[in-house]
Amino acid sequence: MGAGRRHGKRALDDRIPARPSGGNLPAAPEPGRSTVTSSSLGGVDRNEADLLAKARGGNLFAFEEIVRRYQRRVYATALRIVRRHELADEVAQEAFLRAFESLGRFDLARPFGPWICRIAANLAISHVRSPAAREQPLPETAPEPPSTAPDALSGLLESEAGAVLDRALSELPPEQRAVFVLRVCEEMSYREIAETLGIQMGTVMSRLARARERLREKVAPYLGPALRRAGGEAT
């Protein structure tokens, strides 16, 4: 069972893969598009503090290097919440701009990644909460209906599961989606999520449970082969 490895907050280091095995990779990325997953993001460099100190002194090129290291993670956080590239781009840019302006208050002994991601998450959530954002239609990525494919197609099913989950994430209420992304993708603790969103921990727990349940309902039809294989591998 996978619950055990979730106990305790995992280090928020980009280098740590979110999942040890790659057996359930979803659909291949679109041709001609850069791809990043939460498990392939850049790591924390040991001279990161030096770069940040220089950036704090106004060195834009030092900060550009910091941006280069964290851009994928920040963009991913933003995109998972706002669901649109153009908005994620704006959020990611704004997050870095604000981080730069707030570097004077940032403790250089702390990791930069969680901090910048929290900024991005806040901005993204501010957007999805806005009335204007609620009126915008979601990206048109119609999910494929569940298939009764034989075992030979189980790999395809698993691929479809990713696409279905992606769509289901888009359909979540923004508040639930934000909590889910912060917990599952950013691996924040309930307390951190509560602080970030300004809600009670109990609310975090209930929103997260509802989000997971809605997602599970959509994805479960595709999970049979994967779970069976996972069970088989385990035995």
Place this chain on the structure above:
Amino acid sequence: MSEAPHAGERLSAYLDGELPAAEREQVESHLRECGPCARWLEELQAVDDFAQELPVAAPEGYFEAFPARVRERLAARRRRRVPAWTWAAAAAVLLAVVTPLTLIRREAAPAARRDAAAARVEAPPAGVEASAAPLPSATVSAQEYGRVARLPAPEQERANESKMRQAGREDAGQRPVLMVPPAGRDKDRLAARDADTRAADGYSVGGVSGGGGLDDQKKAKDEDARSRRATLDGSLAKTGTAAAGGAPARTFRPAEAQSTPSPAPPPAAAAPPAAPSAMAEEVVVQAEAPQMARREPRSQDAAKPDGAAAGEGAAVDQPRLKGEADALTKPGLAGRKEAEGVEGFRELSLRAADSAEQARALYRAWAAFARRHPRTHAGDEARVRSIESLAAAWRLGGLEADRQLARALGEAYVAEPGPQAARLRPLLEELSR
């Protein structure tokens, strides 16, 4: 698919390791006995795993360009945050340098020159306030000069007015003459100090005729462009941006100054002594009140005696004003003309937004229009208007999310930079405060 779990929401918290020890033990105990719940937990875990592995796609080359884009935006912000006085100082220096050059060409009557020389106010060296050390030839003490540069005392103001009237009668009919020393050793510092003073007072470089000149240009353009600029003027005036708005509120009003001496700033402060030198030169400032200039901008041209009556200060700033005016109106005007032919544009143009909700709706409508017409003048104009509408929604409703989104959208546009970036910058300054 599994049935509903007996452990309820606790399964999710258990998955995250967020349950207290006692509850965790209860859940684990239940899971050992309940197959459906164990299966449920596996599915929840699988959802998490899939979500973590979801690819995040971005357009090709996006991440290669992104860091430099951020750096450029930071650099742009830094440039925008250059204190207002530095721009005013630059304008003042320009004024001090160009004015003599333009005046050299003018043939002034010898008598007028004599009178003007008598009325000269010579500037002390830099640091007048601090050192109060006047030049040997100074005819006005440093303290008086300081007051002239800042808020002139009534008696000093009256003295200046007397001198101005005297010189003005001889030289330029009803126009008063202000003394502006040109170049000098410390002109930069003094110019900066004076400009700073004027910037603090909201003084607009080239104010009267600058604004009039801009209005003059605008009048030749269509109604919509003018109304849009009026909105911008408000923003510019608020942000203290000197040139584009004309900012007439603090511009020099000779008529008022002559008839009703007031402790309030105007005349001498409006004509900055820019450098310490005996080479004081006159600058003719047109006498029309700014209100007149706004109502009938062309009257300025009529008042020009020799082509320079728009005010030498204005003549200095005119290219910049013109450039900004063009930047403000040209793309929009072209876009509007083209846009008029695009279905839906005129209807949206006629829509008013009296509430935050209406403004938001207008934002969405313009944004949708912009998406339907990418890479066109109409689409660009719609995009700009969408941002302006969202900003209006923020002003009307005070919703922080509106401000943040409008700011983000505006900054993205300016960073590209969009063809109407100059139009959005004042708005962005407002949104950034």
